[in-house]
Each structure stands twice: as C-alpha cells, then as structure tokens.
Amino acid sequence: MSMKEIRKLTALQLAEKIKKKEVGVEEAAKATLEQIHQVETEVHSYVTLDEAGALRQAAEIQEKINSGELDSPLAGVPVAVKDNLCTKGMLTTCSSKILGNFVPTYTAEAVLNLQKAGAVVLGKTNMDEFAMGSTTETSAFGVTRNPWNRNHVPGGSSGGSCAAVAAQECFYALGSDTGGSIRQPSAFCGVTGLKPTYGTVSRYGLVAYGSSLDQIGPVAKDVADCAAVLEAISSYDKKDSTSLNRADINFTSALNGDVKGMKIGIPRDYLGEGLNQEVRESVLGAAKTLESLGAIVEEFDLSLVEYAIPAYYVIACAEASSNLARFDGVKYGYRSKEYEGLHQMYKKSRSEGFGPEVKRRVMLGSFVLSSGYYDAYYLKALRTKALIKQAFDQAFETYDVILGPTAPTTAPEIGKSLSDPLKMYLGDIYTVAVNLAGLPAMSLPCGMDKKGLPIGLQLIGDCFQEKKILQAAYAYEQNRR
Amino acid sequence: MGKEYETVIGLEVHVELATKTKIFCGCPTAFGGAPNTHTCPVCTGMPGSLPVLNRRVVEYAVAVGLATNCTITRNCKFDRKNYFYPDNPQNYQISQLYLPICRDGGVEIEVCGGTKTIGIHEIHMEEDAGKLIHDEWGDYSLVDYNRSGVPLIEIVSEPDMRSAEEVVAYLEKLRMVIQYLGASDCKLNEGSMRADVNLSVRETGTGELGTRTEMKNLNSFKAIARAIEHEKNRQIDLLEAGEQVVQETRRWDDVKEYSYAMRSKEDAQDYRYFPEPDLVPLCISEEWIAEIRSRQPELRTEKMARYRQEYGLPEYDTKIITSSKHLADLFEAATALCGKPKKVSNWLMGETMRLLKEQGMEPEEIRFSPENLAKLISLTEEGSINGTVAKEVFEKIFHEDIDPDGYVKEHGLKTVNDEGKLRAAIAQAIKENPKSVEDYHNGKEKAIGFLVGQTMKLMKGKANPGMVNQILRELL
Numbered sequence: 001m002s003m004k005e006i007r008k009l010t011a012l013q014l015a016e017k018i019k020k021k022e023v024g025v026e027e028a029a030k031a032t033l034e035q036i037h038q039v040e041t042e043v044h045s046y047v048t049l050d051e052a053g054a055l056r057q058a059a060e061i062q063e064k065i066n067s068g069e070l071d072s073p074l075a076g077v078p079v080a081v082k083d084n085l086c087t088k089g090m091l092t093t094c095s096s097k098i099l100g101n102f103v104p105t106y107t108a109e110a111v112l113n114l115q116k117a118g119a120v121v122l123g124k125t126n127m128d129e130f131a132m133g134s135t136t137e138t139s140a141f142g143v144t145r146n147p148w149n150r151n152h153v154p155g156g157s158s159g160g161s162c163a164a165v166a167a168q169e170c171f172y173a174l175g176s177d178t179g180g181s182i183r184q185p186s187a188f189c190g191v192t193g194l195k196p197t198y199g200t201v202s203r204y205g206l207v208a209y210g211s212s213l214d215q216i217g218p219v220a221k222d223v224a225d226c227a228a229v230l231e232a233i234s235s236y237d238k239k240d241s242t243s244l245n246r247a248d249i250n251f252t253s254a255l256n257g258d259v260k261g262m263k264i265g266i267p268r269d270y271l272g273e274g275l276n277q278e279v280r281e282s283v284l285g286a287a288k289t290l291e292s293l294g295a296i297v298e299e300f301d302l303s304l305v306e307y308a309i310p311a312y313y314v315i316a317c318a319e320a321s322s323n324l325a326r327f328d329g330v331k332y333g334y335r336s337k338e339y340e341g342l343h344q345m346y347k348k349s350r351s352e353g354f355g356p357e358v359k360r361r362v363m364l365g366s367f368v369l370s371s372g373y374y375d376a377y378y379l380k381a382l383r384t385k386a387l388i389k390q391a392f393d394q395a396f397e398t399y400d401v402i403l404g405p406t407a408p409t410t411a412p413e414i415g416k417s418l419s420d421p422l423k424m425y426l427g428d429i430y431t432v433a434v435n436l437a438g439l440p441a442m443s444l445p446c447g448m449d450k451k452g453l454p455i456g457l458q459l460i461g462d463c464f465q466e467k468k469i470l471q472a473a474y475a476y477e478q479n480r481r
Numbered sequence: 482m483g484k485e486y487e488t489v490i491g492l493e494v495h496v497e498l499a500t501k502t503k504i505f506c507g508c509p510t511a512f513g514g515a516p517n518t519h520t521c522p523v524c525t526g527m528p529g530s531l532p533v534l535n536r537r538v539v540e541y542a543v544a545v546g547l548a549t550n551c552t553i554t555r556n557c558k559f560d561r562k563n564y565f566y567p568d569n570p571q572n573y574q575i576s577q578l579y580l581p582i583c584r585d586g587g588v589e590i591e592v593c594g595g596t597k598t599i600g601i602h603e604i605h606m607e608e609d610a611g612k613l614i615h616d617e618w619g620d621y622s623l624v625d626y627n628r629s630g631v632p633l634i635e636i637v638s639e640p641d642m643r644s645a646e647e648v649v650a651y652l653e654k655l656r657m658v659i660q661y662l663g664a665s666d667c668k669l670n671e672g673s674m675r676a677d678v679n680l681s682v683r684e685t686g687t688g689e690l691g692t693r694t695e696m697k698n699l700n701s702f703k704a705i706a707r708a709i710e711h712e713k714n715r716q717i718d719l720l721e722a723g724e725q726v727v728q729e730t731r732r733w734d735d736v737k738e739y740s741y742a743m744r745s746k747e748d749a750q751d752y753r754y755f756p757e758p759d760l761v762p763l764c765i766s767e768e769w770i771a772e773i774r775s776r777q778p779e780l781r782t783e784k785m786a787r788y789r790q791e792y793g794l795p796e797y798d799t800k801i802i803t804s805s806k807h808l809a810d811l812f813e814a815a816t817a818l819c820g821k822p823k824k825v826s827n828w829l830m831g832e833t834m835r836l837l838k839e840q841g842m843e844p845e846e847i848r849f850s851p852e853n854l855a856k857l858i859s860l861t862e863e864g865s866i867n868g869t870v871a872k873e874v875f876e877k878i879f880h881e882d883i884d885p886d887g888y889v890k891e892h893g894l895k896t897v898n899d900e901g902k903l904r905a906a907i908a909q910a911i912k913e914n915p916k917s918v919e920d921y922h923n924g925k926e927k928a929i930g931f932l933v934g935q936t937m938k939l940m941k942g943k944a945n946p947g948m949v950n951q952i953l954r955e956l957l
Contacts, residue, residue: 086529099528106522108529207528211758240531241760319758322563325572326526330624346565369563369753378755 003031011077011171011225018065018076025062025076028171029054029120032078036122036169044144045164047083048091049123054078057120064118073228073252075118080170082161083124084131085111085216086205090121094207095139095160096129098327098334098353108205109240110174110216110233117232122170125160129355130324131181131209133157134424135417138357143414148190148453152411155185161219162189172220172229176206178213179312180406180431183443186219187406187456190445192226192473193219197463198438199244201230202237208323210316211242213435223444223474227251230466246464254467259475260294262468263399267302270404270430282447282455283405286476290403293475300398303391305433307384309425312432313361314368314381321365327353360421389437396462401472404430406443406456430458440466444473446480483721485685488713489693490648490678491602491640494655495633496665497609497673498541504608504632505532505575512671516614516625524630526570531759534559538632541664542582542606543765543773545634548658548780549601551586555765559606559757564750567624568610576635578754581605582765587639588658590650599651600639609633634664640679640690645706652676652702660806661780666845669701676705681726682716691716692726696733696740704735712740784809792822801830805844808833814851819858828854832872836879849882857885869942870894896945900952903936903944907953910935921957929953 006014006023017023033051040046058078064070081087084094086104093099107115115121128138136144136159144159146152147167154163158175162185165173175182177195186193194217201216208214218229231252236245266287271280291297329335329349336348354362368377395402407427417424434441439460446457457476461469503510506523522530546553560578583604589596611629615622636655642648656667656674667674681693696712699705711733716726729745779787785799794802803809808829815825837844857878861871866889874894877883889895897903910932911918917935920928929950936949 084529092528094528102528104522104527104529106527106529203529204531205529208759239533241533242758318755322561322573322753322755325563325565326528326570328565328567328572330567331525331570332527342567366753369755371751371753374753374755 003034006031007035007168009171010221011074012228014077014171015074025065025120026055026058028076029058029078029122032122032168032170035167039147039167039169042145042150043147043163043167043169044142045125045160045167045169046080046123047093047095047126047139047141047160050090050121053090054120054122061118061120070118072117072232074114074232076120077118077171078120078122079114080122080125080161080164080173081111082158082173082175083127084176084207084209085124085174086207087111087121087124091124092207093124093141094130095127095141096354096358097140098350099207099332100140100334102333104205106205108216109202109235109237111205113233113235114174114229125158125164125173127160128157128181129358130207130320131157131176131178132320132357132361134180134184134427135412135414136160136185137414137418138355140355145414146188146411146453149411149451151413152453153188153414153417155188155407155411157181157185158193158219159185159189162186162191162193165189165191165219165221172218172225174216174233175219176209176214176216177435178210178316179435180428182217182219183406183431183441183456183458184428186443187445187458188411188454190454191219192222192442192444193217194226194230194442194466194469195434195440196230196234196466197244197440198435199242200234200246200249200440200466202235202240202243204237204239208319210319210435211323212319213312213316215435223470223477224252224255226442226473227255227470248464248467251466251470254470255474256471257475257478259290259472262290262295262401262472264290264295264297264401264403264472265300265302265395265399266297266403267305267395268299269302269305271299274408274426274429275405276409276449278447278449279405279407279409279455283403283457286446286457286480287403289479289481290472290476293479295472297403300395302395302402304384304388305429308388308433308436309429311381311384311388312428312436313364313425314377315385315436317361317365318369318378318381319365321362321369324354324358324362329353357418357421385436388433392433392437392439392462396465400461400465400468402460403472404458404460406430406458410449410451410453410455434460439463440469442469442473444477446476486682486713486717486720487685488643488680488682488709489640489690490642490644490680490709492636492638492642492648492651493677493679494636494638494652495675496545496636496659496667498538498632498634499663499665500535500537500541500632502535503630504535504538504606505630508630510631514627516623516627519627520629524570525626526572532575532757534760534763535632538606539582539763539765540773541632541662542604542634543770544662544777545636545659545664546583546586546604547770547774547777548662549583549586549588549604549636549655551583551601551604553765553770554580554582554584556580556762557582557765558762559760560754561757563753566610567622568613568629570611570626570629574608574610575757575760576607577605579756582763588651588654590647590654592647592650597641597647599641599647602637602639604634604636607633607635640681645709648678648709649702649706652705657781657804657806661778663778669699675699678705678709678712680709680712680716682713682720691720692728694726694728695730697730697743698732698734700735704733707735707738708733708740711738715740788822792816794822794826798823798826798830801834802826807847808844811847811851811854815854815858818851818855819862821858821862824858824862825854828858828875832875833879836876849878853878853882853885860885860889864898864945865889865895867896867943867946869937870896894943897940897943898945898948900948903940903948903952904956906939906944907932907936907949907956909939911956918957929957
C-alpha cells in the first residue's frame with residue numbers, strides 16, 4: 001500500500017492490516033509523519049510532536065504484535081493526544097504559557113490504557129488555553145486552521161485533535177469535553193467525536209478545567225473507530241473517585257445498524273432562533289434518514305434549554321478558578337522574571353502566564369464563589385443543573401436518543417469570535433446541557449454547507465446509554481447520502 | 482468599685498491523625514524524612530492529579546466523634562477552602578464546611594470538685610499543609626511537602642469555657658480520649674495537637690458575647706494558660722479604658738509572654754468555599770458506625786472502674802494510673818506478669834512519678850519494660866532484696882531498662898539472711914557506738930534506729946532489716 005492509501009484507512013482498518021502484516025507499524029507511523037510534514041505548517045494541529053519517540057514505540061509495538069503479546073483491536077495505530085492530558089516525559093502545556101515548560105512524571109490513565117492497547121503516541125495537540133474557548137484561538141501557541149478551509153477555525157477546545165484527524169495527521173485522537181469541547185470541533189472538522197457518561201473514562205492525569213463536567217473522549221474518522229477507542233480508554237480507576245465501575249463497556253457490540261422502533265426525539269428549542277438554515281436542513285435530513293430506517297422520530301419540548309449556558313458558565317468557571325489556582329510559579333511552570341516578594345511573584349506570574357480568556361473565566365469563577373454571591377450564583381446554578389438533569393430524565397422516559405445539531409453554525413472564520421465572548425458562549429447552547437446532566441453524546445458529520453464546511457449531527461443518550469447513540473450513529477453513517 | 486468580668490473561651494483544636502498514609506494519597510505520614518521525599522503528584526498539587534479519601538481517616542474521625550458524644554453526619558461532603566500560600570500546593574485546602582462529619586457533641590471535665598460539660602460544635606476532616614523554611618540569610622524560602630496531605634481533624638468547641646483551668650482540663654480530656662482511641666499521639670510540642678483559643682470578655686451577668694480574638698501559636702498547656710491570662714487582662718484593660726476590642730487573629734510569643742495582632746477582620750480572607758468536585762459525597766452507613774463502635778477501645782472511665790473491681794485498686798490509684806494510656810498499658814502488662822496489682826500501682830505512682838518529675842518527662846516518654854518491673858516486684862516479694870536495694874535497682878530500670886535479676890546477681894545485692902554474719906556486724910555496731918547503747922538503755926527508743934542504720938552500713942545495705950531488728954534487741 002502507498003503511504004497515501006494507508007492514511008485513508010480508518011483506525012480499525014489499519015489495525016487489521018497491521019495484524020495481517022500487510023502494513024507495518026513503523027510504516028503507518030511514517031505515513032502519518034509524512035502527512036504531518038506536509039500540512040502541519042498550514043494546519044498546526046500539534047503543539048508537541050515526538051517523531052523519534054513515535055518510531056521507537058512503533059518498533060516496540062511491532063515486536064509485541066509479532067510475538068503475539070499484543071492482540072488488541074487498535075494495536076499499532078498512531079494517535080494524537082490533546083495537550084491537557086499528562087504524558088510522562090513529554091511536554092504537557094494545555095496550550096498555555098504558564099505550563100510552557102511542564103513535563104509530567106506520570107501519564108494520564110486514559111493514555112496509559114491506549115498505550116496498553118498498543119497505540120503509538122505521535123504528540124500533543126493544540127487546544128484552547130486550558131480548554132477555555134470554542135475556536136482553539138485562545139491557545140498561547142498559535143491558532144489551528146480548519147483542514148476543510150484554512151481561513152476558518154477548527155472549533156474548540158479540542159480543535160487540534162479534531163483537525164489532526166480530519167487532516168489525516170493521525171488515525172484517531174483523544175479530546176476532552178467540558179461543555180462541548182469534543183463535539184463542537186468534531187462537527188466543525190467533519191469527524192466523529194464522543195463525550196462519554198461522566199465517570200466512564202478516568203480523569204486521572206487530565207488537567208482539570210471544570211472537574212464535575214470534564215470527560216475524556218475519542219475523536220475518530222467514523223463511528224466504529226469511535227466505539228473501539230471508547231472501549232479502549234474506559235476503565236474503572238481507583239485514582240479517580242468519580243470513576244465508575246461499568247460492566248457494559250463493550251461498545252463495539254452496538255454497531256449492528258438496526259434502528260427499527262428506536263424512539264428519537266428532537267427538542268424544538270434546538271431548532272429555533274439562532275440556528276443556521278443550512279445546519280437545520282442537514283440535521284433534519286439526517287433525522288429523515290433514520291426515520292426511513294425504521295426509527296420513530298418526533299419533536300418535543302425539552303424545558304430549561306435557555307438556562308443551560310448561564311448555569312454552565314457559572315459552575316465551570318467556579319471550579320476553574322480553584323483548579324487553576326495551583327499555577328502560581330512556585331512549584332512548576334512559568335514564573336515571572338522580575339518580582340519583589342511573594343505576592344508580586346504570584347500576581348506577575350499569573351498575569352503574564354495566563355491569556356485573556358482564562359483570566360476572564362478565573363475572575364468570573366472567583367466572583368460567583370465569593371462571600372455574599374455564592375447563593376445567588378453558584379448555588380442557583382447547581383439547582384439549575386439538577387433541574388436540567390430532571391428535564392433530560394423525563395425526556396428519556398419517552399425517547400431512546402435525542403437528536404439535534406451540535407452547533408448552531410458551521411466553523412466561523414479565524415479572528416471573528418474572540419472579540420465578542422458572549423456571542424461565542426451562546427454557540428455552546430446545544431452542547432453544555434449534556435455536561436451538566438453528565439450524559440453521553442456524540443457528533444458525527446451530516447452534510448456540508450455552501451462554503452464547503454462540515455455540519456455536525458448531535459445524538460444524546462441517557463446515562464450509560466452510549467450504545468444506543470452509537471447504534472443510531474452507525475445506522476445513519478451506513479446510510480448517509 | 483471595679484466591674485466584674487467574665488471570660489468566654491472557645492477552642493479550635495487540630496489533631497494529626499495516626500494513619501500510616503496521607504488523607505488523599507498513599508504517601509507515608511511518618512515525621513522526619515529528607516524534604517519532599519514523602520510526596521507524590523497528589524500531595525504536591527501536580528496538574529491532573531486527583532484525591533482519593535483514606536478510609537482510616539473517616540474511621541478515626543467517627544471514633545473520636547463517638548467518644549465525644551457527637552452525632553455522626555451520615556452523608557457528609559468535602560469542600561475546598563481557597564487561599565494562596567506556598568505551603569499549600571494546590572492553593573486550596575480540602576476541608577469540610579457545609580457538612581462536617583461530626584456535630585453536636587460534648588465532653589465532661591472536672592473543675593473545682595464538680596463536673597461541667599463542654600459542648601463540641603463540630604469535628605471536621607481536612608488536610609495539613611507543607612512547611613516553609615525561610616532562609617534568614619538568603620532572599621528565598623524553601624518548601625517541604627512531606628506534611629502536605631497529612632490527615633487532620635479539627636474539633637471546634639462551643640464557647641463554654643470560662644477560665645484557663647477549664648481550657649486545660651478540656652484539652653487534657655480531649656487528649657486522653659484521642660490517645661486512648663489510638664487516633665493520635667496528641668503532642669502539643671511536636672504539633673500533632675494544636676489549639677487556637679477564641680476569647681472574649683463581658684461584664685458578669687450580661688447575656689451577649691463580647692468581641693472575640695483568636696490566639697494562635699500555643700505550644701504547651703502552660704503557654705495556653707499564660708496566653709489566656711494575658712489576653713483576658715488585655716481585653717479588660719481596653720474596656721476599662723473605654724476602648725473597643727478589635728476582632729482579630731493574634732500570635733502568642735511565649736518567650737516574651739506577649740501577643741501581637743496578625744490580621745484583623747477587615748483583611749480576613751474570603752475563602753470562597755465550594756463543594757470539592759473531585760470527591761464524591763461520603764455515605765457513612767449505620768453498619769459502618771456500629772463496626773467502628775464495636776472496635777472502640779476501653780476509655781479511661783471504664784478502665785478506672787475495672788481497675789477498682791478487678792484489681793481492688795483504690796480510686797486514687799486508678800486516677801493516676803489511667804491519666805496516661807501508656808501508664809495504664811504498663812500497669813496492665815506488669816500486673817499480668819507478676820500478679821501484684823497494688824505493688825505495680827505503688828511503683829508507678831511513687832518512684833516512677835518522682836523520677837518523671839525529676840527528669841521533666843511525660844508518662845508517654847517512659848521507656849522501661851513491664852517485664853523488668855514485674856521481675857523487680859517478684860524479687861522484693863520473695864525477700865531476695867530489701868526495699869532500699871529495690872529503689873536503687875528501680876532507678877536503673879527506669880533509666881536503662883536493665884534486667885533486675887542479672888543486675889542484683891552481678892552487683893551482689895541479694896539480702897543477707899545469714900545469722901552469723903548479721904550477729905557479727907551488729908556486735909561491731911554496738912561496740913563502736915556505746916553512746917547509742919546507753920541512750921537505748923535510758924529509754925530512748927530512737928537509738929535503735931540509729932544502730933540498725935549502722936549495721937546496714939556495715940552490711941552495705943544488704944542486710945535483712947527484720948532480722949537485724951530482732952537480733953539487735955536480743956543483744957542489747
């Protein structure tokens with residue numbers, strides 16, 4: 001196979017060819033590195049690339065495959081990892097100046113799980129600084145460009161991971177999703193991304209943004225890859241107290257293409273004001289396809305949709321203000337060059353080390369937690385969160401899957417979003433509620449707009465019902481026009 | 482005629498728990514160790530690390546709560562207390578604000594002949610911070626995270642104490658209970674027990690509380706008593722001068738016997754507490770509480786009662802022996818070996834206490850073994866050594882934990898019961914002290930004591946005193 005042909009394979013297809021000795025692990029790594037060399041200056045998916053390490057891992061894994069020691073469905077496949085997942089001995093910056101020199105002494109559990117499954121880690125992908133943003137433009141290390149149209153953003157915050165998959169700079173990637181950070185860039189880059197039920201993937205080694213909302217998930221070329229990667233990274237981890245011991249993580253078993261009798265609900269509020277017409281048509285087209293396959297599709301009213309964004313920003317920022325307090329120049333990371341005394345060291349290190357969006361959210365979070373405001377903002381947001389969960393619970397009494405758009409528009413042009421943060425926050429309207437309720441949800445391509453930019457379809461499941469959304473997604477994908 | 486004032490005191494007591502590992506990670510809690518060697522990503526606040534609660538911490542906290550008559554919060558939670566300081570690697574401390582593990586308890590203390598209950602508002606679990614080392618010559622500080630993440634409980638009393646004596650009695654009571662539970666060694670000087678004193682004064686008879694101050698850096702019971710006395714007088718002086726007490730935190734300097742303001746209420750920090758999202762709510766089942774209760778060791782009052790019944794010890798003895806868990810353990814072990822509870826008690830209350838006082842030691846610092854004390858008692862019981870020798874041997878045991886059998890043999894300290902040798906020595910004593918002999922015959926009973934002493938001296942203290950007395954009277 002030519003390098004170009006290898007790159008077109010999905011992760012599972014490549015693994016199969018590696019198993020059959022039709023493609024070597026090193027060959028696959030080299031094919032990917034070749035592509036990286038060709039497009040990276042334009043796309044900029046990676047903040048750290050470990051070529052030598054990747055080739056070394058490839059040789060080791062090939063040996064294990066040859067000896068029969070390694071037999072997992074993803075063995076030998078090159079992967080890219082979002083830069084907020086700790087990797088032992090490899091820079092982990094969260095695309096922030098404040099962690100610009102940080103090299104962890106430990107590897108995130110999700111990455112360890114992949115390494116055990118024989119993944120070749122190529123490097124770390126660009127992201128919005130500390131996962132705060134929807135465009136990957138808040139990265140301290142430069143913007144990532146959308147591979148479909150390089151004047152547009154890839155979305156965020158896992159923009160680097162999604163762009164890398166779309167540009168064939170890796171076969172799949174890991175992202176993290178606090179308010180849509182896997183799904184929205186997946187939609188913008190025309191790839192398939194899944195945010196699992198909270199607690200399914202260990203957060204150990206994920207640099208926290210909003211701890212109660214963060215989940216790690218796969219970004220892949222198609223639904224089958226997505227299921228296989230999710231299966232590989234899911235695990236009960238004693239090091240993460242919020243980790244769940246699930247017996248039902250054989251996600252690939254759900255890929256049977258059958259949606260007959262499946263009840264799919266579309267929230268009317270997800271089709272209302274602010275939704276781009278082309279996105280609306282594509283999403284409703286996808287619903288039609290599922291209907292034609294035997295699913296029962298209907299519209300319904302999901303309440304409290306307009307409260308999701310304020311509740312999300314209050315909770316996520318509150319947790320972030322505390323989670324990011326440890327970046328102070330004392331123990332690791334950036335320390336200001338000149339300062340007098342401890343307080344100035346704190347202030348200057350943090351002022352110089354954090355970008356404007358991070359500062360905005362840390363200030364917002366500190367404010368809502370401060371004495372006298374806690375009840376009015378933070379507690380109220382927690383109550384809203386509980387009510388939103390109830391609204392979903394109610395919907396899932398009727399529906400197996402909730403369908404809607406992932407984002408109201410396709411990818412905006414570079415440079416058009418950060419000047420109006422409130423507008424940017426509103427772009428998260430269809431994704432944040434899922435995190436507040438701890439639900440699984442995925443985004444998969446369902447068409448293109450006139451500018452040639454991908455449109456994402458979002459499927460949301462009840463807690464622990466990843467299989468249902470994978471089932472629907474797979475059926476749709478097989479019959480996509 | 483001056484006004485009468487009443488002092489109102491509440492205490493916040495931090496106790497380091499005696500777990501082998503830290504509260505949220507597997508690092509050892511052992512004191513000492515080269516800086517930053519008992520650390521991991523969790524207790525040094527590395528990005529991406531997550532806390533996992535140590536089960537033993539919960540069990541100790543519940544045990545202390547049960548022993549101090551608290552209600553155990555069946556569903557409790559942890560909260561983050563946010564503040565920036567380099568000894569706190571995450572710049573937040575995981576603690577409990579909204580739902581502490583124990584609430585509404587109390588302990589009884591003895592004060593001037595009566596008893597009084599001091600209420601316990603709450604007990605909560607939290608993590609300790611690291612230690613900062615300031616270089617006095619360089620322009621930098623160093624930080625050691627070995628202590629970071631060591632488990633603490635904070636016991637918050639109600640403002641129920643009225644004097645330094647009550648405060649000390651309350652602290653001694655807490656210390657006793659916690660030591661008996663094995664939950665901590667409670668050493669004030671080593672910081673495993675730390676007390677902050679909240680104090681206010683008010684005119685006797687007034688209902689509402691005065692403005693309080695919080696006193697920190699109190700490293701001994703004596704320092705606490707001195708600081709209370711000083712602060713009470715300072716506040717009364719302010720009120721008498723028509724000034725106001727400022728709500729503030731003050732630091733006590735025990736060398737200068739003086740306190741100074743650290744920070745006032747105005748610059749009090751806003752800790753922005755919120756529920757710790759990295760830990761799930763903690764559910765403490767009825768069964769778990771029952772299990773902890775069933776493992777609860779015998780506490781002091783129960784021990785005192787048992788010593789009276791089982792060993793027939795007088796109340797006075799039981800009080801002294803149970804005043805320290807270590808002393809009580811020593812008593813029980815030695816009694817089991819020699820079967821003479823009252824003799825063991827006498828040695829502990831008499832000579833042991835005397836030597837402790839002389840050496841300025843605490844009962845916890847006793848190093849001798851119950852075996853050697855039991856052997857000593859057996860030697861005296863069988864008449865192998867006399868009382869004078871026994872005291873001499875005990876001092877050796879106290880300091881060096883020597884084996885009394887070997888020591889007595891080695892130094893030839895066995896009591897001499899040989900009548901011939903005794904008669905010879907007594908005869909010599911009579912011959913050398915004609916004046917005393919005369920005194921005795923003139924009715925001075927005291928003189929016989931002197932002659933016994935002289936005989937003992939000639940026998941190097943090893944004579945059987947009963948026999949000496951008998952033979953002496955006979956020869957005279």
